[in-house]
Amino acid sequence: MTATLTLPERPPALKAESKNLDFYYGSFRALKSVSMPVYENKVTALIGPSGCGKSTYLRCYNRMHDLYPGNRYEGSIDLHPDQVNVLHPSVDPIEVRMRVSMVFQKPNPFPKSIFENVVYGLRVRGEKSRSFLEDKVEAALKGAALWEEVKDRLDEVAVNLSGGQQQRLCIARSLATDPEILLFDEPTSALDPIATGSIEELISVIKGKVTILIVTHNMQQAARVSDFVAYMYLGELIEFGETREIFMKPKRRETEDYITGRFG
């Protein structure tokens, strides 16, 4: 008989961390002192009832709220290992969006070719070399499990793709700039079960390369794809923990009520 040696699991490295994060839409305080770690190469799912602040929290990570006047952040979001606080006024939001990229609920390809969609961020960055861009397109589309389906039609307009293909294209567009963190806001809610399955599979693969934060209303999806879960309610982080723990043995009654559907 061979004895199996089980080594203690290495604790995951910290990729980012929000500290006492408050967010205001004008005078409305949508996030209340949210402190939460985000672990490297892990998937963290944000769950909670509608209006609890999941999208608001996600959008702080790439300074999306800067696009509208009257919005205000307090507290910090540090990216590691360099410990840059992405919310600091001296930090350029365009730079932040290169490091922290977002995939939206509804696929939103630009009215351009498949190729131009993928290279969009690279062109913004000033990349001009055709061979460099071609290599990046191939790598990003392979990374998004779309290459085989589109490699012979890169010059076709992206809107001709199916919804699931468009969402994978948006993932490829995000991957092309080599971000450190990918934000997904309900990325499969507009997709059928097959396309949803392929996106979930993709998330499990790309987390080898990037750290992922995902908002989902689907508890099965959170259980399937995430390593950590954050339960939010009315702008507050109620509970954070390993997915297994949150679903099997949540510490807070409110979390249990929500995940078992007893909420409300």
Ligand SMILES: Nc1ncnc2c1ncn2[C@@H]1O[C@H](COP(=O)(O)OP(=O)(O)OP(=O)(O)O)[C@@H](O)[C@H]1O
């Ligand atoms: N642009 C805005 N201006 C003012 N208030 C807003 C704005 N966007 C969101 N809010 C408010 O902030 C709170 C959090 O909204 P948020 O969109 O983050 O919730 P959510 O958890 O993502 O909800 P859902 O599950 O429905 O997407 C809500 O009370 C919402 O009404």
Ligand SMILES: [Mg+2]
């Ligand atoms: Mg939302």
